[in-house]
Amino acid sequence: MGAPKQKWTAEEEQALKAGVVKHGVGKWRTILKDPEFSSVLYLRSNVDLKDKWRNLSVMANGWSSREKSRLSVRRVHQVPRQDENSMAITAVAPSDEEIVDVKPLQVSRDMVHIPGPKRSNLSLDKLIMEAITCLKENGGSNKTAIAAFIEVNRKYRIAPIAAYSDRRRNSSVLYLEGRQKASMKIDRDETNILTRSQIDLELEKIRSMTPQEAAAFAARAVAEAEAAIAEAEEAAKEAEAAEADAEAAQAFADATTKSAKGRKSPKRIHA
C-alpha cells in the first residue's frame, strides 16, 4: 500500500492533545488550521487526528485495542460489574467516551502525578474539576480530554490503565517526558508528589467508608469543587458555566454517596 505508515511522534501527539484542549474533541479541521499546531501537524489530515485521538481514547480507557471498544455495544446489555479495584460508580458507558463525572474516582486512580509548576497541593478531584470547568463540554468531559487537559496544563499525566497496571507498575516514578523532566528540576522544591501508594491509601480509605463518612467526603468534595468553581469564575467571569460545573460536582458527590451506601461494607461492622 503506497506510502509507509507514518508513526506519530511525541511532538505530534502533544500538539494533538493541546489542540483538543484548545478547540475541543472533534474539531480536527480547526486544530489543523490553527497555526499553533499546524506547524507540527502539517503532515496529518483531520482523519489522522481523529484516528489518533481514537487510539488515545481507547488506551486511556484501559482497553487494549479498538476491538474491545466494539464490545462496548454488547456490554451495554450486560449487568454492570463492580470492579473490585475501582470506584466505578454507575452505569456502563455506551461508548468508549466515558463521561468523567460519572466515574471520577477511577480517573483519580489512574492519575500519576508528574511534578509540575506551582499548584502543588491540588487534590485530584480538584484537578479534574478544573479540567471540566475549562473544557466546558456539554454533559461533562470525556476522560481522554481531561487527561489531555491536565497533561497539557499541569504537566500531570493520566496513565493508561492497561499500561499503568502492566508495564509501568513497577516503576515508582512513572514516566516523564523530557520537557517535564526539565520542569521537575525547577519546581522540585514546591511540588508535592502524590505517589502511587498515597493514591492507593486514599482510595482504600474511600472504599472502607461508612455511608456517613462517605457523605462527609462528598460534602468535602463539593466544597472543593465549589472553590474550584469560584476560581474559575474569577478567572473567566463565566458564572453560568460555573453553575453547570457545580451540578457536575454535585453529581460526583451524589454518586460517591450512593456508591458507598450501595457497598454497605459488610467487612466494616466495626468502624
Place this chain on the structure above:
DNA sequence: TTAGGGCTACAC
C-alpha cells in the same frame, strides 16, 4: 467534515 468500522503492516 466527522464518526465509526474495517483492513493490514508491524512488533512481539
Place this chain on the structure above:
DNA sequence: GTGTAGCCCTAA
C-alpha cells in the same frame, strides 16, 4: 498467533 496502530472507506 495476537495485539497495536496507522490508514482507508463509507455513511451521515
